[in-house]
Amino acid sequence: MTVKTTAQPGPQVPGPGAPHPRALARQRRRASAARFWRQYRTHRAGVLGLVVLVLCVLVALTAPLTVGADAQSVTGAPGGPLESPSARFPLGTDRFGRDLLGLVIWGSRVSLLVGLLAAVLSVAIGTLIGITAGHFRGWYATVMMRITDWFLVMPTLVLAIALATVLSRSLGTVVLAIGVTTWPTTARLVRAQTLAVEARPYIERARALGGGHWHVMSRHVLPNVMPLVLAQTTLIISSAILAEATLAFLGLGDPTVVSWGGLLQDAREAGAVSSGAWWYLVPPGVAIAVVALAFTLCGRAVESVLNPRLGVSR
Structure with a gap:
């Protein structure tokens, strides 16, 4: 009796032209x-928001070439205290006689950097907790979600102020204070998306084929969940920039660096409101508002592209 054997198909090797x-x-x-992009x-x-952000980033990156590091120096200030805007000083001077235009340009570097790093830290924490809570479930998910709920009901700014007060005054402290207090929303959204993804049939097939938790x-x-994370990052950056400006305005930022919030705090200490020095307050405040609005517009557009069902108006 002859036994017929069928050849098992081997691994597919791409041909010369494949x-x-x-x-x-x-x-x-x-x-x-x-x-x-289309x-x-x-x-x-x-x-429009993307164009504004590109211009702001270019201005921040070229600050050492356009205004120079001497713009931050107190000892070599070129003007008098609180000079109003003029041809020499388009945005006036601060209480030390420094050119406010140069200070606003230098402050963009710190504000954008802190906002970006704080948003990345916040999204990273929220994504990690959201994915693991949606995957493992059980007691772990219950504990993580109760911690998330606690952070959600607590005022974010109060927690950030408490952390910035306890820790040393530095940019790292500001980034940490903002990042560890703004992640709960991301965790909730990512967990919901994780539950929806793991309910699909190919996840069950992956587990049946031996795929572990990490796989x-x-x-x-x-x-x-990365499209959701990307959209959430762009939205959180604007909130992080506002939070950094608030902490710096309250005197909890790094006193050795120039930021937009730090300029507002200096204007408050110099009595710019009572003395009528509006040029001391308006430029950094407008810069904060414009950049935060630009990030929000970009975030809404990204969210609309990645999830057309939202129906965000164009």
């Missing part, structure tokens, strides 16, 4: 990025 899997993955990422640029408000969370859940 694209390499990595090249194919790069091609798909480029196509996805191009598709995202949809993003249809949002006029989002494009499921890193290879299946995280890529699906």
Whole structure:
């Protein structure tokens, strides 16, 4: 009796003309990025916010070349205290005689950096807690969600002020104070998205094929929640910049660096309101409002592109 054996199919080897899997993955990422940009640029408000942010970043990066580091020096101030705007000083001078235009440009570096780092820290904490709470569930999810609820009901600014008061006054303290107090919203959103992703059939197939917890969370859940994380990051940066300005205005920032909130705090100490030195208050305040609004417009546009069901107006 003859026994027929069927050959088992071996691993698929791409032919000479077939694209390499990595090249194919790069091609798909480029196509996805191009598709995202085509949809993003249809949002006029989002494009306007992006243009404003690009200009602000360029101004901040070129500050050492345009205004120089001497603009922060108190000893070599070129003007008199609280001079009103003029041809020499377009935005006037501060209480030490320094050019406010140069100070606002230098302050953009600190405010943008602190806002970005604080937002990244906040989103990282929220994403980690949200994914793990949505994946493991049980007592771990219960404990994490109760901690999240506690942070949600507590005033964020009060917690940030408490942390900034206890720790040393530095930029790292400000970033830490903002990051560890603004993550609960991200954790809630990411957990809800994680529960929705893990209810799909391919997650069950991945587990049946031997995929462990780390494999499921890193290879299946995280890529699906990244669009939400990206949109949340752009929205949180504006809140982080406002929080940094608030802490600096209250005197809890780093006194050795120039930031927009620090300029407002200096104006308050110099009595700019009572003396009528409006030029001391308006430029840093307008800069904070414009950058925060630009990040918000970009965040809403990104959220609308990644989730068209939101129906955000263009």
